[in-house]
Amino acid sequence: MSRPARATWHSCRVSITNSRPIRASYTGVVHPEETFRETRLPWRREARCVLASRTRSTSPCSKTDNRQGKPMVAPLPFSSSFYLPALFLLVVATAAAAVDSAGAASLDDEPPVGLELALTAIDHDDPAGFRHALDRVEETQHGEVIRRHLRTLWLLDRVNEEPAAVAAQLREYPEDPMMPRLKRRYLDYLADRSAWGEYRLVFDRAPEITPGAKRQCVYWQAEIEIEGTLAGEQPEAALATWERGRSQPKACDPVFDWLEAHDYLDEQAYRERIRAAITAGQDGLARYLVGRGPAGLATYRDRWLALRDQPASAVAERIDVEGDGEEITQGLLWLAKQDPARARSLRQRASRLELIDEAQSASVSRLAALKAAYRYEPQAFEWLQEVPVSARDHEVWTWTVRSALRHLDWSRVKQAIDAMPEEIASEREWRFWHAEAEQRLGRTTAARAVWRTLAETPDYHGFLAADRLGIRYPLPENTRRPDPPSAQTLAALQARPWLSLAFALHRLDRPEDARRLFNHALADVPEAELPALAWQADRAGWPDRASVVLARMEAFHAPQWLSTRFATPYRSLVEAQAERQSIPPAWVYSIMRRESLFMRDIGSGVGASGLMQLMPATGRWINRQAGLGLAPLRFDDPGTNIALGAAYLARMAERFGNRYPLAIAAYNAGPGRARDWLPAVPLPGDVWVDTI
Incomplete structure (x- = not known):
């Protein structure tokens, strides 16, 4: 399964x-x-x-923006259950209905005059309308920041037409939240024009970005074009890119040609990449590398294909000929996914012959035991306990308990939780099941004491603990909204330009940019203002950002925030x-x-x-x-x-x-x-x- x-x-x-x-x-x-x-x-x-x-x-709740590949929701330190x-x-x-602070400035007031006009002008490529809208924006609160942001949005789609303006914007406002996007587009523009010197300067300047393989390779090419060589750690970094198990962008070809000309792409490098390609399922790339590289690579490729596709027989053959330990280990890991028992047997044989070291043996033991546990095989508990401590991570410790729990073996449940590191055993899930095991083994008083503590918190295991005790769930009789913030606190939030602009963009239904600006501004909001910000986001109908703020506040179970958290x-x-x-x-x-x-x-x-x-x-x-x-x-x-x-x-x-x-x-x-x-x-x- x-x-x-x-x-x-x-x-x-x-x-x-x-x-x-x-x-x-x-x-x-x-x-x-x-x-x-x-x-x-x-x-x-x-x-x-x-x-x-x-x-x-x-x-x-972390999600990924479908265009940028970046987290759009800050990690929420919720408990493991909802x-x-x-x-x-x-x-x-x-x-209850929200209550406004009388007369207070609010982040969800009407958007600044001219903002919507400017966004519409950007969408319709209307320079005259855009200039007119900027003039109106400049007269509003935070007009300078809003104007900068709009100017950046305008330039994002017009890098080819206004490269000098893009370069100036990047130099003057590198810390603005939209600058990483603008930098990536400007780098692509410079690469298309082989502007090596400017490319290198822009690449090295703020803001810092994750360039990806294509832009990184162009940077190395710029180094080669300007300096005539790669220096320091650059050759090894470029080689690591070449050795990846998937085809790389064409922009990397000049760098790879340099590596080949300078004898970095030797037989060992080809072997590394062939192995990576087969591991990634890129058999076509492996075939290409065999044809391009030194003679004799076909045998090496076929051996790795056999280890992946027929691991039982291929691993046994490699053990018989006392083959390479790395090959045997990878074959055993592939086999462990299909036949954990057979993988364990061959692992023991390879270990006895000292063909694999302790760390390699432990990695196979770990995976075989986990696969058996995932399949609920009765021997999984013993196998997991045999995993060396050095290879026991959170997955091993917790599945040791689950393998006993699945078979309702309460002595083993208690034994496995008792053996856990304290930081894992103290998790609410395992505290609950340890108490359940105590109850099943006749130690009712100890179990009920733990359940009483767990039942004070309204989460899943708290509810289960309340069930065990026969008491009501720790939920409020009624929910209530938090008291409205003071006018002074709301004014302090309103005075934050990026936060104010984020709310304006949310109101204008520009969710992606609104979240990006909100997250940028949130880092600078002091703890004392967070409740007001959560209240404001809730009031503005922005439940995802309200949840992000509540997470930072650690106000998960506060009754006044339930209607905000569960919008x-x-x-x-x-x-x-x-x-x-x-x-x-x-x-x-x-x-x-x-x-x-x-x-x-x-x-x-x-x-x-x-x-x-x-x-x-x-x-x-x-x-x-x-x-x-x-x-x-x-x-x-x-x-x-x-x-x-x-x-x-x-x-x-x-x-x-x-x-x-x-x-x-x-x-x-x-x-x-x-x-x-x-x-x-x-x-x-x-x-x-x-x-x-």
């Missing part, structure tokens, strides 16, 4: 309640696939589910589509918050688009299957996107017998994976959740 990357899939936290809390592990049972269609989880009045991201990052969809219901039912934007659209599809709107909001943090214009690394983050192919499929008749499919349109997402969630709920935890797992990771995660025998729901 293949598993998704840990950073891209999420488990569904299940808690089942009746008129009073019931222990989820006793009543929520996940059944094996053979009884899947006939058996339902015994939902009572309400099922509570939360999506949790098991990543090393503390941010469950709140329940029920909390959205609490917020919707009790949220309900696009409420009429969500409720209409939820009613149309006969699904709870709170579940739609839960997915929307987790998938996109309510942003409509962001994209995931695999091509999903905003809000509920459906892949385009999935969106087209559900549009046909559900008979929505939406055309054209504009995924950045909230109405279209929410309609598609709600229909797909409804289809997953239908497919999984209206068991929403399974439906949401299927929504996020695909129905095939959700079925793969079903246990071979009935399993308590909370155990299933924490072992997928």
